[in-house]
Amino acid sequence: MRQNITGVISQPNPILAVKGNNTAGGENFHVQAWNFTSVAWDVLMAAPFTSSNVYHNVSLAPSYLTAGTVLVRFVDAATMDTTRWALSLDFVAVVITNDQPTLTNAGVSPISGSLATSFTFFVRYTDTENNSPAFVNLTLDGLPYAMSENNTADTNYADGKNYSLTRVIGIRGVFNYSFSTRATSGDVTPVSTPVRQVSVLNRVPSITNAIASDSIHTGRSYWRDFNGTDPDNDTLAWSLSTNASWLSLGPANGTIWGVAPGARSTFFVNVTASDGFGGFASVNYTLTVGNVGPTISNPIVSDSVHNSRRYIRDFNGTDPEGDPLAWSMSTNASWISLGPVNGTVWGIAPATAGLFFVNIGLSDGFGGSASNNYTLSVGNLAPSISNPIASAVAFRRASFVRDFNASDPEGDMLTWSLRTNAGFLSVGAANGTAFGVIPNLMTSYWVEVTVSDGFGGSDRVNFTLSIVNRPPQATLTAPLVAVENDTYQGTFVGTDPDGDTLWWTLRTNATWLTIDPMNGTLRGPAAYGVYFVNVTARDPYGGVAYRNITVTVSRASAPPPPPEPPIIAGGLAILALGVVALAIPVFVATAARRRRDLEQAFLFDSSGAVRMRYDAPGAPFNETEVMSLLGAHDRSQTDTISAEPHTLHLVHRKEGEWVLVSRSADPARVVKAAEPLFASASKDWTVHVSVEEPSEPSA
Missing domain, CATH: 2.60.40.60 (Cadherins)
Known part of the structure; x- marks a missing residue:
């Protein structure tokens, strides 16, 4: 059986609706539709009928509909047989349906916030028939708010369109919200989403200057101001919990004040700031009532003062809390006092030496103290x-x-x-x-x-x-040559630094020669020969001065020979006459090399008197100067005495102490040069004493 359905309107979602049933015992039928695209019949419902009279629906694709016409036929589901078919149809039609719009992707961001938070509510509107919405609303806490489309150029509702609304709720709490809509055409039944919740939370205050501990001086006023802030600008109320009954709190400003007790103690203090909406902040701290003692900034362990002199010592003290300080003292030094305000100790020391203790105390009036204990010595340091x-x-x-x-x-x-x-x-x-x-x-x-x-x-x-005697000094003026039978005359001039009267003696092998003992004049008729002449000047205290010469007397008929002093090995000629014990031989060097290792020699006996003396030409010192140099030094501690550019070498021998004067600082060289003097020191008189010189001049 075939049936044409015409006049189908051009709307989406056409549905073929067939209502009917098959007779009991009859055969079933397939429902087919003509496919205008494939040009063939397609089975849309295979044997759908039952004995019950019901609707059977199937969607029609666009290929089954053309120009508002749908071609339908009913085909016996069985093969050709003798069983009769029995189909009763009550309704055959094409129905155009219209779906309700849908709301998806609904929500809010953020899901919770504060009074200042901007909440963005969002939802997606979809209508399969592309029907525009009559409205898209947000219902927040029972109040509707129209939402705005995100993209005004988007007119395709079939694939969905986004709507949103941003709003500051501004009050604390948990609020219900949902979204609702209705299409402007088609199915205009209102649609809404399930109820959801968004939260506006309270933000708690904070105390910006919290502390963990605090302290106050005993008996002083205590004051502490706490500051609080609230992010929601709520008015804060302050409260106090403490075991310090002497404390009070300003409920509006967070200021704690009170007068601390006089005794040391420790208290707990809990301060709370509340915003009236369940939010609060607190600070818990320990409050110590006490006193920090002073310190003495310049303590000492010991001190001293001169006998009978003024003693003063200023001590300095500091107190970290600025307490007025008082000084005190305990001591066994009754002669000192203390300034109780300035910490200054003063007094006049006794004339006798002594040792005293001094204890200095410093107090702040609140039980704090410091002390300095020291020893004070009274004495004198000797010159x-x-x-x-x-x-x-x-x-x-x-x-x-x-x-x-x-x-x-x-x-x-x-x-x-x-x-x-x-x-x-x-x-x-x-x-x-x-x-x-x-x-x-x-x-x-x-x-x-x-x-x-x-x-x-x-x-x-x-x-x-x-006290020693200074020996005399003598100068001999006498010719070294004479002519036989002529009167020979010479003059011996002497001086004594001590002003002693001198007398003169002569030792010679010239029997024809005499000396005036009072004025030292030599005189006599010369006899042929070579003679040594030793003239001595003496003072009453053993001081002597020698002068030795060699006199050559020539024959009257012959010219006088030139004076030739004996030449001794080493190049030094010395004329000397023997003397009795305790007399002073004086050796005069008449020739020398460029530089001598020995320029002067003095032999001192055990009494400190000069027993023998040797002078080279240009001898640098007189006896007074030598005695002064020796007296200025401790000769037991040294072997040399410097007298620039000379050196006095001290040599101890059995005959006495020698003082050898030389420009050389080499003691071995100087002693070697003096060996002829050492050898002659024990003789009564000596002629031609040789003083050896080195083969090369001293460096």
Whole structure:
């Protein structure tokens, strides 16, 4: 059976609706439709009928519909047989359907926020028939709000279009929201989404200057201001929980105040700031009531003061809390006092030495204190003499002056005094100079010079003052040649540095020659020959001076020979005459090389007197100068004495102490040059004593 359905409107989703049933026992039928594209019948429903009279629906593809016409036929489902078919049709039609629009992708971002949060609500509207919405609404907390399309140029609703709304809720709470819509045509039944929730939360306040601990001085006013902020600008209310009953809190400003108790203690303090919406912030801290003690910034362990001098010591104290400070003292030094306000200790030290304890106390009036315990010594540092000597040498009838120097570490004024058996000596009490005129007596004295500082401190020097005789000095003016039978005459001139009267003696092998013992004049008729002449000047104290010459007397008929002093190995000619014990041989060098290793020699006996003397031409020192050099040094501690450019070499031998004067600092070279003098020292007199010189000049 075939049926044509015409007048089908051009709308999407056409549906073929067939209502019917087959008779019991009858055969079923297939429902077929003509496919205008493939030009063939297609089975749309295969044997759908039952004994019940019901609708059977199937969607029609566009290929089954043309010009508003659909061709339908019903074909026996069985093969050709004798069974009759039985089909009862009540309704055959093509129905155009229209679906409701849908809302998808619904939600909000963020899902929670604060009073200031902007919430964006969004949803997607879809209508398969491309029907535009009459509205898309957000229902928030029971109130509808129209939403805006995201893209006004998008007019394809079949594939979906997005709508959104941004809103600041502005009040705290949990709010229901949903989306609703309705198509402008087609199925205009309103559509809505399930109810969802969005939250506006309260933001808690904060205390911006929280602390963990605090402290307050005993008895002082305590004040602490706390600051709080609320991100929602809520008004904050402050509250206090503490065991410090003396504290109060301003509920509107967060300020804590009170007067601390006088006793030390520790308290807990809990301060809370609330915003009235369940939000709060708190600070919990420990409050200590106490006192930080002062300190003495310049303590000492010991101190000292000079006898009878003023003592002052200023102590400094600081208190970290600015408390007024009071000073106290305990001591066994009754002569000192303390300023209770400034910490200054002062007093006049006793005249005697002593050791005292001093305890200095510092208090802040709130139980805090500091102390300094030290030892105070009263005493005196003695002066010292900077140039002591062990011995000194002076000459008879000469002025003696010795200046001593001393220093005192504390600057005390010094006074000098003298003890001695030398009654002619005095000392300058202010300058330490010992002075006097030496008597005409060769002896030794003990001398003690003391310097005192007036406070029991002193220093002294003990030395021996030896008075020695200075030997005379003599000059012989006499010819070295003479003519037989002529009167020979020479003059021996002598001086004595001590002013002693001199007398003259002569030793010679010229029996024709005599000397005036009072004026030293040589005189006599010359006899042919070669003669040694040793003239000696003596003072009453053993001092002697020698002059030795060789006189050659020629025959009267012959011219006088030139003077020829004996030439000795080493190139040095020396004329010497023997002397008795304790006399001083004086050797005069008449020839020498460019530089001599020995320029002078002095032999001292055990009494300090000069026993023998040797002078080369141009000898640098007289006996006074040598004695002064020796007296200025401790000869027991050295073998040489420098006297630029010369060196005095000190040589100790059995015959006495030799002082060898040379420009050479080499003691071996100088001693070797003096060996002829050493050899002749034990003889009464010696002629032609040789003083060897080195083969090369000294460097």
